[in-house]
Amino acid sequence: RMFKYLRKRFASHLTERNRRRARLVSKDGRCNIEFGNVEEQSRIAFLLDIWTTILDLKWRYKMTVFISVFLGSWFLFGVLWYAVAYLHKDLPAFKLPLNHTPCVENINGLASAFLFSLETQVTIGYGFRYITEQCGVAVFLLILQSILGVLINCFMCGAILAKISRPKKRGKTITFSKTAVISKRGGKLCLLIRVANLRKSLLIGSQIYGKLLKTTVTPEGETIILDQINIDFLVDVGNENLFFICPLTIYHVIDKNSPFFDVTMETLRQQDFELVVFLDGTVESTSATCQVRTSYIPEEIFWGYNFAPVVSRSKEGKYRVDFSNFSRTVEVETPHCAFCLYNEKDAKDKIQKGYDNPVFEMTEVNETAETKM
Template sequence: MYELEYDSKLDQFTEVIFNEFSDSSDEEEDNTSIPLLILKRRKIKRHVRSSLTNFTLARLISRSGKLNVFLTKLSNKNLTYIKDLGNTLLGIQWKWILFTLIVVNFVCFFAFGLLWYGIAISSGDFDQNNTDFCVINTRTLTGYFLLSAETITTIGYGYRYPTEQCNLGWLMLMLQVLLSVAVQGVLVSVVYVKITKPISATAQKIFSKKAVICIRDGKLRFVFRINDFKKKIWCSTYISLYFIDKELVYPNEEYDMIQMKIEPHGLLIFPLEIEHVIDEESPLWSFRPLDILQSRFEIIAVAEGSSNITGQISQNRTSYSNSDILWGHRFEPCVDYDTAKNRYVVDYKKFKQTQPFDTPLCSAKKLKDIRRKVSLQE
């Protein structure tokens, strides 16, 4: 009878009885079974993979960290956006920011151009016998529009300019200057905050593209990599992991979110491998490789911290679905020491690369049962 043998030096299992992979506890043992050598994850044919991919649902959190949750049937939805205009401007896309910038400036130029046009009429600029004009060198609406633009942008008057003959002209100048300061200040602040906040590409650079399930120290672990090359979350770094089961059994059932425990991690001076031990409290406790491929779930990784340069607090998110998890792989080492320059070198190309690793093709629950049977036989 073949038994499961664990080599502590190589950190791997060598051989196991084939029928031990069955999760049925009532199945009879077959001593004539041929042992299966545990090497690497079996490749899935393309047509099988496509059918499994169609079975999955859309992500709650995209790879770039964008939230895929929207509100519906919200009363006065447009009014809500207007009331919270600050967050609305910060949350909309860049094309709408630029569109808002153009529209607001054009409306201000045109509105104050009409006001200057009205002041010029009331001041008698269009009277044939008038020699003291309110606005010099303009009698058209286009000219007053350009005068308004010159006043708001403070580029200085040139060919056309107002004089002291304008009725309430001084009040118009004060209103334009104050309004231009307010409008430009708000728009510049919005643009600055959107530039300095974490952009969508940051999450893809911080987290590894794939996650792996491999065995370490005799335990199955869910592992992904994280780095902070730009030092955006270097200070007070907090990393959390959540499991969301998308298998709804009953109609109108809510999704369950389970927080997954992770092993203590160090400083982000090097790329770190964040580990989750698959034990009795883990939502992956009874998952086999086939369950990983066929089940609909999502594992969300969240990294929070403050920048070492600006001190700004930021949060980066990403998600791993069943297509992003490699069973029987581990990450390649990416940190080396350069003896010529006396410094540590991080190979970024290897940051996301994985390699096959000897891993049992059974769930962590079944692996514990196999160990228990082996210990009893000894």
Template sequence: MATALNNRSTGSSNSTDSDRIEVVSDEVSRNVSPQPTIIPISLGEYKRKDRRQYHRPYASSSNRIVQKCGRNNVITTDVPEKRFRYFKDIGNTILNTRWRWILISICVANAIAYVIFAGMWMLIAVINDDHDEERRGDYPPCIYGTTSFTGYLLLSMTTLSTIGYGAQFPTECQPSWMVLTLQALTNVAIEGALITAVFVKMSKPNNKNPLKMFSRKAVISMRDGVLCLIFRIRDLKGKHWARTMIRAVLIKRRNSPEGEPLAYYFENLKLEKQGLLLWPLEIVHKITYDSPMWTMSPQLLYKTRFEIMVILEGDSITTGQPSQSQTSYMNKEISWGYRFVPCVSYDKEEHNYVIEDEKFNEITECDTPLCSAQELSGILDEATRPPETFWDTHSLLSTPISRRSESSMGSGHFRFPSFRLKKDLDGLPSERTFYNRQFSGATLETINSVENLLASDTNLNNDKKENEKRLLSTNF
């Protein structure tokens, strides 16, 4: 079977065919018409075809300050004498190094010490003529039991690890005890610096499985009549149960009143008091007038880029060692109009509380106003304002309702200005909700002139006089 590749490019008249190759199968033995197979070779078509079909569960870790795993995504560049600074503060350098490098450093340091001191022991043996008994004469050798480099290496390892001498051992000659003392000091330095660093690194505050301790997403929903930002925290191993402290910091861009752009501005979020971390807790931040999210609506939530960093600190109830865990939530990881599904239940048969791990990150939709907390507060203030404080919005008069008589007003109702409760997020028309307050046979639409206002004042005075006469007659 012969295969021919024919380019179907016809010039500028057909630009789409220039990016394709026609594969034709030519069968000589059979009179079968060739069936062409079109293979796209355009880079754009290949990328569109190979594009991932799933949606990423949360924002990328490359554009955030704190990654979901708790690691800081911050590096320092252009530092003068950067390498010298690491050796100058060798203690913090070792503690901030990853575990793999600490273990490798311990092995390399011990191996180098073994080889160096093995060479020193061999040099002492050569100088003292331990290998030549005739030249040494009646003087005892400095090292017994070996004449090869392997034996001196074993002697060095025995001395450095202080496990006790066997067949190879040094004598009381002067070079031997000098090298022995130097090797003992080297052992103290290596064990004291690197081995101690291992224990200190194990006990220092560090991130303890933040992906399992914090919920993947945060939600915004109504709680106790207030919009709240809510996220979940749990600590099943009890590493933060003592002296627990939880902090949340909002990181966003901001311009100062003087016009100075602040690329990364930190604002603390006030959190409600939380209980014990016996089971998953919902940490609540009420979006009130003093909250940085007071003016944030669903549209701004998905358009404005910001990051909320959450830090959990506490001591272990078993060892008393402090621990610290942190994570962050990008604006795309906050779901508006959702709440967490309860994950703690009581088992009546076993008589204990059960934590359902699969429901820790599960959220469900709930009724939530699609407006900012500031707009919602204005709507509630208008709806709950007493009648005597309302003003006429139809007749361009600024006279309170309390000065109008019901006799000068016809029956009807008062209609508040409309407020948008559902934002146009999906390109659909917005829905409007009108708040109506019914008055006793009065409406502001009838008061549309100064004459009606004067008449209402006259009727009000007459009603007052009649009420006074009735009171006097009843008293007498």
């Protein structure tokens, strides 16, 4: 019995672990998807859009490209300067006469040609090695390397600056609660999620919405994996132009139009779906748009709980946000299904409106007594 129990627990643990891994969007917003069998023409499109490709590279690959491009250009032009010196017979191996004027002074080999190329492209300044007016090929090569060097510097430095200033980094300071909860709010059964802005600078024109990802089967028998269903989220302060200075609680009303209407407290963990929540906004300091996203699976949704308060007021009159309670939940009284809640409300409304009792039976009474004068 002990062996069967341990095997069952181990199997359930592996099932839950694989289920947690098989999510499209991770908690920090990264998409878990890969593309296979991409055509060669589509791969060439990545090279044509080289700017976006460089920006999307990870830092280790970007720095590798950065170093390789500069070292490669210095070495390439170093070889060209060495070829100019060799063709003009400026190298010491040619036994130069005393009155010989080389194209570039003091180039004695490939190493000195590489150093001259480095000085030319990074504009360190000429000292011991410098160009002369002896040959026009060297002048043309100098102009060409200077122009290409400026273009390479602008592209690579601009790519690094754009990588640093991408609004994606601003999204790291927007955080969602680790779990979602289902409880009553305003007399309605709602799914609640908490979101906070860790910076004092605001997000302008913020918009919050969600997508429910699940596998569905159409009436025609077609199975759609990752079918997307719109989930509307509301905020008490309004869905547009949020004053996002303190943590907000967004909620989705579980009514008859909600895909969660048929879900109960007992069947929630048996569902197979992924709720992805998006927050779009414009960064106030840079006017760049950013998107923050996270996801929740059934194991991360607690039925019958609510979030603990996080905003308080100090004695000095300042408002204080306690982020230790940001994802903390407290148990509250909650109906175990939305259908039960709405049936209970309908029954109370019928009683208040004075509906007839269908069990009540009315009988007629015939008055046969006569009044005598």
